[in-house]
Amino acid sequence: MMNKQFGTCEIVHIPEKEPHDLHNQPTEFVFASAIDPQNANHIVRRLNQIAPLENLRHVKRIQKKVLERGQVQLSVILCAASEGDNQLDSVPPALQELISSFQLSPFITKVCKYAATSKEEWQEQCKIWPTSYHPRTYNIDGITGFSDENSECIFKFMQSAMELATSDGVVVNAAVIVDPSAKQIISRARDQVFAWSPNKENSSIDSSCNRKSEFSSSDVISNNFATHESFQVNESNKQLKQPYTGVACLYPWQWAKQQLHSQSSYYCHPLRHAAMVAVESSAARDRYLFPSEENNGEKPLELDHENPSSTSSPAKRQKTVCTAVENDDDQLKARSQSSNQLLERPYLCTGYDIYLVWEPCTMCAMALVHQRIRRIFYAFPNRNAGALGSVHRLQGEKSLNHHYAVFRVLLPEEALHKCHTEVPQT
Ligand SMILES: [Zn+2]
Structure with a gap:
């Protein structure tokens, strides 16, 4: 797969279980x-x-x-x-x-x-002692591969996240939530652990329903990220040339050290990782588009784009719900509700995708479970605290009531530093 910005790239599915050597299973x-x-x-x-x-x-x-x-x-x-x-x-x-x-x-x-995750694994297992094999009963777009058109889209949204991550000098994690049925960005955010101010909303909400697949970073409000000193970096993260100590999901406890080492010349909020902020913006957008009775009379949230038309977006969102994966109780519920009440507020991020530059930490990955995100795409693994393949594998946790599909968009580290020099200005 060729991509103009990043050269040769590939999208790989990160399975629910760590794949075993076929002939050497535990x-x-x-x-x-x-x-x-x-x-x-x-x-x-x-x-x-x-x-x-x-x-x-x-x-x-x-x-x-x-x-x-x-x-x-x-x-x-x-x-x-x-x-x-x-x-x-x-x-x-x-x-x-x-x-x-x-x-x-x-x-x-x-x-x-372990239970076999493929027919090939199962056949090998039975040579030792018979086991049962239950093939996956659901399919989420992409698990069996992406079309060229879909890949192109995925690269563009990932590129948007990369631009955001590098848009302000210090590299941080960035999150872009997308409605894949409309190819529309719902919200996007940078890490705000060291930048958050209670008086200033730093995330941006894409509320325009006419705005499809536009990729520019010019409308991203830069935050007050304070350049901070580097701390000793975990050995396990050395495959990237730089430590990227500003990435919240890589160093979930960095904020604690930071407070000890410096004067409080900037705001600090340990939970404001990019994914959390993007989810918050998405929820704010929902409150705006689907005002509930309790919210009536309140001043509507101020969005930084033109107001959406009152009918197009809910209809689109319902379409997302209707084309979503089969065999999911929540979605079936959502569907039966939607047939009765067309303007019912959809359940959080049902049917949406999120693009993250770095693999999320456990807190962010759990938040995305609660939000019913459908697919997660990330570019760089998080060997320190990654919850989707590197340290933990939340997508395979049976006790959770929602499972998303996880993909890695394989990009060279250089892509992070390229995206601002090579992207044409809009
Ligand atoms: Zn995180």
Whole structure:
């Protein structure tokens, strides 16, 4: 994929789980035993009661082998075992009882530790011990690849974020929230940890519905970012040539050190990372477009662009909801609501994408879960505190009630420094 500004680029999906070497998948030890097929049902039922395989739910309890002359041999997993544990001493008494009553001969064997994420992984796993495989039941645009047209769009929005990140001397993180169905920027923001002033709104809200895919940094209000001294940089971030200590998600605790080291000549707000500020602006835009009854009578929020028409944007937003991913309870709910009340306020950032120059920290990544962001694109990994692949992998956290798709737009570090010299002035 060629891109005018950045040369050769690529967009890669960051999966929910760290991919394993296909032929070298992590394994765990278990005790197993051959059993008489006639007793299989009874034994498995009893085992599920006394020794459930809590952390190995993807592993099948029984392995079936067809021997020569069509003879079937069944083996069953009795319980988990620790490495080098050849004794059955640690086995619970109820299981000991089962072993002796059926005269089983336990042996130690291996099973794959994690559920397969692809058919290829699953096929390899079954060579060790059978597992079950549940293919992904949802698809978010891009997981299976992007069209040239979509890639072009993604690069342009990422470029917009890069320009914003470098627009004020010190490089910070920047966030651009986009409605992909209208190819429209909803809000954008720079880090404001060291720049935030309670009396001054520094983020910009793109409220114009006619404004499609315009990319200029001229309308971005520069903030009062104070140049601050560099601190010792974590070794793990050395693959980028510069430390970028101004990037809030890279150094979530930098603000604490900063206060100790300098006079308070600037405002400091530890939570105002770019993604948080962009989300706040997006919410302000929603309050403006969908004023609720409580807000009636209040002075509407002042936007820094011309006022949108009162009908076009809600309609567009509903379209976003309607074309969104299947199999998502929230979106189904939103859809059924939308058919009844066309001007219902949509749920936060449902259906929207966010472009971040750096992989977000856990706080920002969680905020984007709450906002129901659909896709996250970032350019540079965050080895210090990244929550979407580098340190944590929130997109694979099963306990969360929303999952977005995460992509990395592969760009050279030089792209950060190029975007202001090569972008034509508008
Ligand atoms: Zn952050």
